[in-house]
Amino acid sequence: MSHDHFPHPWTEAWSGARDSLPMLLGAAPFGVIFGTLAGPSGLSAAGALAMSLCVFAGSSQFIALTLLAGGSGLAVILLTTFVVNLRHALYSATLLPHVAGLRQRWRVPLAFWLTDETFAVVQLRYGEADGSPHKHWYYLGSCLAMYGNWVMWTVAGILLGHSLPRLEHLGLEFAMAATFTGIVVPMLRNRPMLAAALAAAAVALAGRGLPYKLGLMLAALAGVAVGTVLESLEAK
Amino acid sequence: MNRHEIILIAGMTAVTFLVRYAFFALGERLTFPPVVQRALRYVPVAVLTAIVVPMVLLPDGAHWQLSWRNAWLVGAAATGLIAWRWNHLLGSIGGGMAVFFLYRWIAG
Numbered sequence: 128m129s130h131d132h133f134p135h136p137w138t139e140a141w142s143g144a145r146d147s148l149p150m151l152l153g154a155a156p157f158g159v160i161f162g163t164l165a166g167p168s169g170l171s172a173a174g175a176l177a178m179s180l181c182v183f184a185g186s187s188q189f190i191a192l193t194l195l196a197g198g199s200g201l202a203v204i205l206l207t208t209f210v211v212n213l214r215h216a217l218y219s220a221t222l223l224p225h226v227a228g229l230r231q232r233w234r235v236p237l238a239f240w241l242t243d244e245t246f247a248v249v250q251l252r253y254g255e256a257d258g259s260p261h262k263h264w265y266y267l268g269s270c271l272a273m274y275g276n277w278v279m280w281t282v283a284g285i286l287l288g289h290s291l292p293r294l295e296h297l298g299l300e301f302a303m304a305a306t307f308t309g310i311v312v313p314m315l316r317n318r319p320m321l322a323a324a325l326a327a328a329a330v331a332l333a334g335r336g337l338p339y340k341l342g343l344m345l346a347a348l349a350g351v352a353v354g355t356v357l358e359s360l361e362a363k
Numbered sequence: 364m365n366r367h368e369i370i371l372i373a374g375m376t377a378v379t380f381l382v383r384y385a386f387f388a389l390g391e392r393l394t395f396p397p398v399v400q401r402a403l404r405y406v407p408v409a410v411l412t413a414i415v416v417p418m419v420l421l422p423d424g425a426h427w428q429l430s431w432r433n434a435w436l437v438g439a440a441a442t443g444l445i446a447w448r449w450n451h452l453l454g455s456i457g458g459g460m461a462v463f464f465l466y467r468w469i470a471g
Contacts, residue, residue, distance in 0.1 A: 149456045173364040174372060181376040191375060201367075205374045212382045214410060219386040220395070221406045227391045238384035243414065250407045251452070301435060301463045302456070304418050305442045307411040309455035312446040314408050323405045324412040331413035332420065343413050350409025355402040 133257070136264040143248065143268025150244040151276040153303030157185050158277050161192070162284020168192040172285045179281035183240065183274060186340060187211040210339040214347060218246040225253045229263055237263065240270030244303065247310050319361065323354030415439065432470060438463030 134142070158179070165175035170192060178188050187208045194204050218241055226234055249266045315321045327350030334342025386393065395403065421427055422435040431437065442459025446452070 146452070149453075149460070171364050171368060174368040177364065177368075177372050178375070181372055182379050184379050187375065187379060191371075195371075201371060201374060204371060205378050208375045208378045209382065212379050215379075215383045216385060217403075217406050217410065219383055220399075221403045223386045223389075223393065223395075224400075226387060227389075227393070229390075231390075234387040234390065235384065238387040239380055241383045243410075247407070247411055298434070298463065298467060300418075301438055302460060304415050304435065304439055305456045305459040305463070306452075307415045308419075308439050308442040308459065309446040309452050311408055311411045311415070312443040312455075313450045320405070320408050323409050327409040327413040328416040331417050335417050335421070343410070346413035347406065347410040350413065351402050351405040354405035354409065355398070358401060 133259040133261060136261045139259065139261045139264035140268030140271070143252070143265035143270075144272035145268075146248045146252075146265075147244060147269045147272045149302040149306045150247075151272060152299045153301070153306070154185065154244065154273065154276055155280045156297070156299050157189075158280025159284035159287075161185070161188055162281045162286075163288045164189075164192055165285065166288075168196040170195055175285055176278075176281060179278050182208075183277060184208075184212055184215075184242070185277070190339070207339055210341065210344075213344050214243075214340070215241055217347060217351075218243075221250060222246070222253070226263060226266075233263055237266055237270065240274055242273055244306070245269040245273055247307055251310055319354045319357040322357050323350040326350045326353035434463050434466045434470065437466050 161179070162175055165178075166172065170178070178191070182188055182191075190207055190211055191204050194207060219238060222241075226237060229237075245266065248269050249262075252262055252265045311324065315324055327346045329346075330349040331342055331346035334345050336342070337345070417424075419433075419435045419439045420429065422433065428436065438459050441462035442455050445458045446455035449455070
């Protein structure tokens with residue numbers, strides 16, 4: 128069977144990296160700040176690099192620094208890491224139907240590299256109607272771009288630290304907000320989707336003071352619940 | 364890197380990976396019941412909205428900025444408008460970022 132009429136795997140990978148470009152910009156300031164803050168928080172330069180290479184999860188890395196600086200123990204940091212990362216389980220459940228048929232040697236790295244940003248573009252690609260059998264290459268392309276970018280900016284933060292121009296004041300983080308907005312708005316095609324977004328927004332705002340990104344997790348669950356219930360009511 | 368750091372990073376790596384991998388590990392052995400499949404279709408909209416809305420309405424993470432002086436709000440509104448009208452992702456991101464930076468430059 129020939130897949131000649133579909134994009135080549137490398138073309139898919141390139142598209143995944145290209146579509147992640149705004150979020151590469153958006154993640155850059157956070158990578159730099161993480162690298163800069165590591166030393167003062169009591170994490171060695173090698174430790175900071177190792178964390179970006181092995182953990183690769185921005186929000187839990189930042190929270191780990193805060194906890195380290197505050198003298199928290201190992202168990203507390205690990206439990207916090209678990210709670211902060213819970214939303215990734217939602218992402219992997221959502222993507223599972225698309226990757227279930229892949230071999231473990233694909234599923235392991237694709238799980239390791241799963242982030243908010245990659246989830247955002249990859250779920251969009253999987254939702255497109257063309258039956259390309261190479262969409263996991265798109266996923267891989269987004270992962271590699273985000274990973275290389277995160278490690279690179281961590282290193283920049285460690286090495287250059289405070290001598291870097293104040294990257295956090297450039298407003299690059301807006302790129303992530305723009306990407307997520309551009310992805311979400313066209314998805315608000317019917318009432319359940321709109322209601323899901325409104326519920327998620329309301330709970331996220333109400334719960335923004337909760338620790339460990341719990342507000343975000345609750346908001347996601349609330350949005351999903353409202354959308355699903357409304358959809359079943361409308362189907363009746 | 365001392366022993367304590369190695370244990371910490373190994374632990375965080377294991378916890379993070381297991382959360383991300385748990386569902387992928389099961390592969391085709393796990394099929395969700397229809398109601399869960401329907402529910403999962405709302406995950407992207409719910410979670411991405413939950414991330415973006417507080418960023419845009421409270422750019423500094425602490426104070427509400429429900430005014431036209433908020434470049435985040437203006438930029439996100441522009442992004443949303445372009446996305447809604449033309450349904451072109453990179454165009455909406457580029458347009459939204461252009462509005463955001465121009466706005467900051469003019470207003471700042």
